[in-house]
Amino acid sequence: TSCDKQHTSYDKQFTSYDGQHTSYDKQFTSCDKQHTSYDKQPNLDFKAVITSSPACTEQIEKMKQELFRISLEQNRMNALIENLDCNKKRALQDIENFFDEIKQLLQIQKRAALYNVTHYTNEKKNELTNYLKYLQECSTRMNDYINELIFWDSNKPRVDGLTIPFCSNSLQLDQAMYDYDTSVILGLNNDKDNISCSLQQILNQKLVIVEQGSIKVEDIIIQRNDTDNPMALVYWCVDGLTIDDRSSFELEVSSCNENDNNDKWYISAMSPGANTRGVIIINDEKENKLKWGNKYIIRMKFHRFKISQTPFSENYFVYLTDNFIDSNIINAKEIKALESLLPQNYSKVKLLYRGSEYNFDAKAFRNKCNGKEQTIVIVLSELNY
Structure with missing residues (x-):
């Protein structure tokens, strides 16, 4: 009882x-x-x-x-x-x-x-x-x-x-x-x-069998590889997806330059375990598909069991310019914001003067930059305003 x-x-x-x-x-x-x-x-x-x-x-x-x-x-x-x-x-x-x-x-x-x-x-x-x-x-x-x-x-x-x-x-x-x-x-x-x-x-x-969930390209950092060509570090994250060792990712790179007939190629990468975020490198030492001065669209999708996938992520536009690589006064996110404001269709950005390399001099700055076409000057102020 x-x-x-x-x-x-x-x-x-x-x-x-x-x-x-x-x-x-x-x-x-x-x-x-x-x-x-x-x-x-x-x-x-x-x-x-x-x-x-x-x-x-x-x-x-x-x-x-x-x-x-x-x-x-x-x-x-x-x-x-x-x-x-x-x-x-x-x-x-x-x-x-x-x-x-x-x-x-x-x-x-x-x-x-x-x-x-x-x-x-x-x-x-x-x-x-x-x-x-x-x-x-x-x-x-x-x-x-x-x-x-x-x-x-x-x-x-x-x-x-x-x-x-x-x-x-x-x-x-x-x-x-x-x-x-x-x-x-x-x-x-x-x-x-x-x-x-x-x-x-x-x-x-x-x-196609559509997986419920999404994958997103969070950020892309541009660096130089050993052959002085651009190397892109694509940072991704997933939401609402079950990831294991059988999962894989497909990254699509599409060129949007007028002279290359919209060349497109794919990069496949296996999932790094059960991580919900990671990085895929484009243009390592073995390949040189990316070129300086070109524009690209990058997007990704996620595969499960090799027979199912998510829809493609939103397009991520990248303009590969080496003008701001290793800059002391502007970071990657600020570069991306700046490039989005520049005209993209019929223009090409060229670095005229870089103070960290040429040692800032008012006379040299005037000689190199005056009389040019439309220019943008980026200055880091110690007063931060």
Whole structure:
């Protein structure tokens, strides 16, 4: 009977756990019928334990509380597994529907394309047939004319000055019909590889498994590598993503200079453990893709299990200028803010004078900077105003 009294307080002790799991009903609304059993609290069959030691009794109570928490967590995991199975079935059905719609659309487009080719060739055939009829009519008239000449020659006496019958309907050939184009050239023949690639890209975009969460490019620091080329340190962070050793990141670098035809390349990097932030280096000693004076767009996305991904992060614009590298009076963030104010389309920034290298001299500063085009002067004031 003492055990009964000891366990009557469990309902009150564990009411706090109910609040933690009330959100599961909303998460699994699609599987309410399957998960109704998880809404109930677990029935734990505790054996009656009688002990005279208060310390043992307290320890047993704590262990029973932990068992209750474990049971709740087991129920939650079971609910998550079944909910995952439900979502899997729904996703598989969506894929079936998606490809069925594509098949129907392709059938419609196929019928339309076949009709267009048939109609096109029939129109050309009608033109050729009509011209053939015209030639046949001309041939008939010529034969009739020849017969008339033969008849006239055999029945009329040869008298000087007698007019020979003349065929007024002389043959008029259509010069355009000499080079009539009978070819049927489909754009598909020339662009089928491009169409296949485009279709593949579309399907890859539409059929990707989207991870809930986001990745962001926080900052990009520009430095010099050992070959004096620019090296970019891309600092990233993630939010709401589960990261482990199977995760990876894809960084896209796209050039936005007019003379390089928007060159684009990708850099893949494995996740550094379970970290939620890190850095990826572009243009290390092994590669020199970035060039001084060029402008680039950098963005990232996160991959899980190699088959799922987040959407791309927002575009991060970078203008690689070595004018402010290792500056004593302006940092990377201030450089970025300054460059965002400068005209980007038809301009190039050139460093005219640097006091930390040339030793500031008013006369030298005037000689180097006066009479130039639009200039900006950056001064660090000791008075800080």
